[in-house]
Amino acid sequence: MLEFNEDEWQISLPGNNQFQNYIIPTILLVAGIGAYSYTGFCSVFSDLYVVHILHSVPTKPLLTGFGAQSFSLLSYGSGALVLGGFLLFSALLDIGAGSIRFDKSNQQITLAFKGYPGKNERIFFSYSFKELQCIKIMYTESPVRRQGLFLVLEGNREIPIWSTQDPSKFILSESFITNLGLEMGFNTEIVDRTK
Structure with missing residues (x-):
């Protein structure tokens, strides 16, 4: 289950271990x-x-x-x-489960995901706050309204974090990203490509 934790500024992402x-x-x-x-x-x-x-x-x-x-x-x-x-x-094996942590003291964004057994069982990515241009929330409609969250790094590299079609998550994620931007000093951007 997707969880936004504002106490630790962390997003917990679900993996493949879901009923569907x-x-x-x-x-x-x-x-x-x-x-x-x-x-x-x-x-x-x-x-x-x-x-x-x-x-x-x-x-x-x-x-x-x-x-x-x-x-x-x-x-x-x-x-x-x-x-x-x-x-x-x-x-x-719940492949893809992980978390995204925004650490203000170290000025680091850490992405950790669970992979397949072996040397790549845990996959880590780390980015400095200086590399981050903005955090983008993008809405698309094809045919259902979908929300996607992206980290936009230097050179306009977009790293997709997650996407959902659940409208109940839309407001939670917007609130979390807005508060995160205010707390960490990030630029946030909401793009609606459905219009």
Whole structure:
């Protein structure tokens, strides 16, 4: 859950471990195991009979013999299993969770995110207050109104922090960024590209 903490001037960002990120991997895994692989392997073992859940009468498989259709179904099933497994793995590890901290005493902005296991398991970025031109909140409409938060550094480099379509977060983020700008002496900018 996205949280704005004005006591420590920190933004806590959610990762992939959210309910909606489990729906697509589950569909892909079920489709890969159930539909594609089942039909593809049934054609390989065409002499075996398949018993349907709703019928107690054994029936012949839909495809007889291993051919181009069976190969393509096995390929689709394998692809669905690999992609579904990868997405499920990312959601379980909560990839992308992190925080953005504005430290007034050290004049530093620190971005820390959780990555994949290994040498890049924690990803850190640090920028000086002197490098920051402004903090920009941008609204776009495509087709739903969306709010994005960006750090604009020297040379007009924009670093996207997060974006949301939840209107309840719009006012919270604007209030936090405005107060942060007043406290730290940052320039803040609100751009509305929906008009």
